[in-house]
Amino acid sequence: MLALSFSAASVFAATSIAVVEELSPEERHEEVASLVTQFIQKSHYLHISVNDELSSKVMDKYLESLDGNRMYLLSSDIAYFEQYRDQFDDLVKSKPLTPVFDIFQVYQTRVRDRLDYALALLETEPDYTVDESYRFDRSEAPWASSEAEMDEIWRMRVKNDALRLALAEKEWEGEDGIKYLLTKRYKRFRKNVEQVNSDDVFETFMQAFAHTLDPHSSYLSPRNSEEYRIQMSLSYFGIGASLQSDEDYVQIINIIPGGPAAIDGKLKPNDRITGVAQGSDGDMVDVVGWRLDDVVDLIRGPANTVVRLQIIPAGALPGSGEKILSLTRDQVKLEERAAKSEIINVPRDGRDWKIGVIEVPSFYRDYRALSKGDKNFTSTTRDVKRLIEELEESGIDGLVLDLRNNGGGHLTEATALSGLFIDNGPVVQLRNSNGRISRLDDPDPVARVSYNGPLTVLVNRFSASASEIFAAAIQDYERGVVVGQQTFGKGTVQNLYSLDQYLAPEGDKGHGQLTLTIGKYYRVTGKTTQHQGVEPDIELPSAIDADIVGESVRDSALPPDTIQTTRFKRGTPLDTTIASLTANYTERSKSDPNFRYLVDGIREVEEARARTTISLNIDTRIAEREAESQRALERENERRAALQLEPLESLEDLGDDDLPDILLEEAANISTDLAEMRQSAPQPEQTARVQNP
Secondary structure (H helix, E strand, O other): OOOOOHHHHHHHHHHHHHHOOOOOOOHHHHHHHHHHHHHHHHHOOOOOOOOHHHHHHHHHHHHHHHHOOOOOOEHHHHHHHHHHOOOHHHHHHHOOOHHHHHHHHHHHHHHHHHHHHHHHHOOOOOOOOOOOEEEOOOOOOOOEOOHHHHHHHHHHHHHHHHHHHHHOOOOOOOOOOHHHHHHHHHHHHHHHHHOOOHHHHHHHHHHHHHHHHOOOOEEEOHHHHHHHHHHHHOOOEEOOEEEEEEOOEEEEEEEOOOOHHHHHOOOOOOOEEEEEEEOOOOOOEEOOOOOHHHHHHHHOOOOOOEEEEEEEOOOOOOOOOOEEEEEEOEEOOHHHOOOEEEEEEEEEOOEEEEEEEEEOOOEOEOHHHHHOOOOOOOEHHHHHHHHHHHHHHOOOOEEEEEOOOOOOEOHHHHHHHHOOOOOOOEEEEEEEOOOOEEEEEOOOOOOOOOOOOOEEEEEOOOOOOHHHHHHHHHHHOOOOEEEEOOOOOOOEEEEEEEHHHOOOOEOOEOOOEEEEEEEEEEOOOOOOOOOOOOOOOEEOOOOOOOOOOOHHHOOOOOOOOOOOOOOEEEOOOOHHHHHHHHHHHHHHHHHOHHHHHHHHHHHHHHHHHOOOEEEOOHHHHHHHHHHHHHHHHHHHHHHHHHOOOOOOOOHHHOOOOOOOOHHHHHHHHHHHHHHHHHHHOOOOOOOOEEEOO
16 A cells, blocks of 8 residues: 555545444444533533543544554554544534544554565565664654555564564474464454454543543443453452553553462563463463453453463563463452561561561452441451551561552541551541542541551552552651652542443443542642652662653643641651661661662663663574573672572572562561660650641
8 A cells, every 4th residue: 555645545534444334433422422521521620621622632642542652553644634633522522423433444454554564574584683673662753654664664573573482492484483473463463453343443532532631531331341340349260460452462450469460479560461371281372462352351261270371571671581470260359358467577686676567458348248237347447457456466566567569449448547557637638620628537536546656658659549548648647657669649539430320221232431530639738649649758769660650650640739738636757767767778778688689670670671672683682681681690699699598500490489578678677777766765755736727
């Protein structure tokens, strides 16, 4: 197909519509779009006007959702789409959504063209000895100006796909060869694109529309609404991970606490799945280019059966080999996602200090049991209170509350958990879309504080929402010390609307659901966690890149602001204490082999992330991989030598339990410092310093 100028676009559109004439908007879609628009204008926190300015943003977001890495569409296509830039606001209010489908069909045809070209390239094995590089991150690159330019991009894309398999010691020919595997992959992807239905197109557009408002507003089609219901009810057997499509890959969004993946601990957010196999010895099925639904169907299965995942680990160096994880499917059980405790012994000056650790993976509450009058209903607060009692019976000297990777949960639990550590008073403030401010207090103000000893709260970039409310309250009341990494920064409140409640049913087809941001959280000081998260009192190193993960990197995130301080009683100032703790931590980190190992590893990950291109020369790639492995082995053996451990001959000899949780150990050290300070100079009774509005 020749490159198209703006004047030729109408011919292209007619051709694409003829090819995929079944893809067209339904009356049901227009009803949903109109209803969603009404909700947005009336109920969204910002009272957003659906106008030409928003329309322009929606178009950019829609194109990003279709071709974010700019591997399919040409600059001439983008020029053709400009005629629609100011139309989307009118379309979602009352007009046919034909332009939405027109854009998709252009994209769909381009995808077919690219995959046909990729398949043609497989007739000849690439020459891996040529010195050239492939730019795998094209998100900021200009749109290709011609098919010839796009051909060159895809020549190197196919060569990189082939080289990855060659590095896995695959031959070019044969039933399990590179040519066979890539042919299957590209044909499958092309078939998946051809199987897209009108609901898929509509959902993609409406998601782009919702995400233009803010990152947490969203629309789900009827099918995915049911998928959401299943995941929220935890009524299926699987591995306990949330997935999303990312270009040709299925990517891990997060790990569901208590599920098989969380218990195993090896699967991580942003890992990409490239293959799925059934049982301990089933054939690995290449799933690159598959529909998300189909990959999910492969991963799910009967309880107590094994599924193997082939993954590219998050943050892996470009060209790194894949890893295979074996997981046993099971139902996500509430008791397994519950808070749990342990005791860490910290040797210091001839004495072992006992530091209790309570890991809180989420803020949960069994509302069904509560509504039935069950006095023993499960909740985060009840579990943590019980664990505190058990730990204090063991004679702990300090407590670490581990909220790393805790993405939130029930707001009621965040306020109740705060009440275990602070006296009665406000925990968080909320402002709705009408500007009305309310505050949530400790729900059990007459109950005694459950723990008043040295308290350390450990957080990271994946600590979000309710976790941030709790950590902020502990920090604002100066009840404890927050350590770790700046938290995610989600300070918004969402409401879910089932659209079937507002629109008449149309046969067996539903209308999906809308999640809309309707309010914001604020700390008792009036500051917000939105965008800013909670800044730790003592910052610890982390491999999670805050420039990639977090609310602040999302272009549609609501801005931070402040409201008035509410009346609350702040504890004794901790400024001097935190300064001493920081000095101790800094000095300790200089000589701790585990800590140096962590910092060096983070530095290498950061260097890898900075790369946007990769060599297509097989000798260079092998050398890079061997150098990476050698550096990793040297770092590990340096650590082992400093700890007077036997060196390893290979990283394959490294056991899962050989590496300690370095950040948790440091949190325990900081908690020990707190305990020592309290023992040597007992804290005075808490004084009430009233903060007035």
